[in-house]
Amino acid sequence: MTAIHPSILSADFANLASELARIPSADAVHVDVMDNHFVPNLTLGLPVVQAIRAATALPLDVHLMIDDADRWAPAYAELGSESVTFHVEAAVRPVQVARDLKSHGAKAAMAMKPGTALEPHLGLLSELDMLLIMTVEPGFGGQSFMDEMLPKIAAARRASDDLGGRIAVQVDGGVNSETILRAAEAGADTFVAGSAVYSADDPEAAIAGLRHLAGS
Numbered sequence: 001m002t003a004i005h006p007s008i009l010s011a012d013f014a015n016l017a018s019e020l021a022r023i024p025s026a027d028a029v030h031v032d033v034m035d036n037h038f039v040p041n042l043t044l045g046l047p048v049v050q051a052i053r054a055a056t057a058l059p060l061d062v063h064l065m066i067d068d069a070d071r072w073a074p075a076y077a078e079l080g081s082e083s084v085t086f087h088v089e090a091a092v093r094p095v096q097v098a099r100d101l102k103s104h105g106a107k108a109a110m111a112m113k114p115g116t117a118l119e120p121h122l123g124l125l126s127e128l129d130m131l132l133i134m135t136v137e138p139g140f141g142g143q144s145f146m147d148e149m150l151p152k153i154a155a156a157r158r159a160s161d162d163l164g165g166r167i168a169v170q171v172d173g174g175v176n177s178e179t180i181l182r183a184a185e186a187g188a189d190t191f192v193a194g195s196a197v198y199s200a201d202d203p204e205a206a207i208a209g210l211r212h213l214a215g216s
């Protein structure tokens, strides 16, 4: 099932409630949490994600780009997020983090940077509900999709299929009307799009266009 998750990193942070109201057909809202340590950018943290939770009925897809995921990730699940994604590079005990997220009622997702190989982490997959293959270096919106990640997306798809296809394969970074088909053909089913949605005059039309191009 294709899912389109607009990233509010490209929205107007001074008007988040109205920006959220512009994307009612989104499958979830992607919220990028950055700590200026794991990535060289600082965005928002727990209090703002709580406010976002209260401001929309859409499911929240929280993408944690923070150090010490073991310590911080469960609180994002506890506040009512649909899914919480931690980076494998930032987790000491990823299996425990995934279990903690699920015990707090969220789907457990794990992300990897472009330079992180998938194969050493395949054993973790059975603990997860979603795997995020970053298609840019995390930290900023508006970057170009890295085509060299397509084989990694395909490998993630195969690994998910080996486990019955239960694990969603998400891509994040540079997803737009030019790139989404390649990502979908490689096997992604869940698409984060920041600038492609929020830079459009009509974000709802942009979501519909992306969904159509991705094949459903």
Ligand SMILES: O=C(CO)[C@@H](O)[C@H](O)COP(=O)(O)O
Binding pocket: 007, 009, 010, 030, 032, 063, 136, 137, 138, 139, 140, 141, 142, 143, 172, 173, 174, 175, 192, 193, 194, 195, 196
């Ligand atoms: O996690 C990140 C960036 O690190 C993303 O979620 C971006 O917000 C995606 O923005 P676009 O590349 O779609 O503009």
Ligand SMILES: [Fe+2]
Binding pocket: 007, 030, 031, 032, 063, 172, 192
């Ligand atoms: Fe993200």
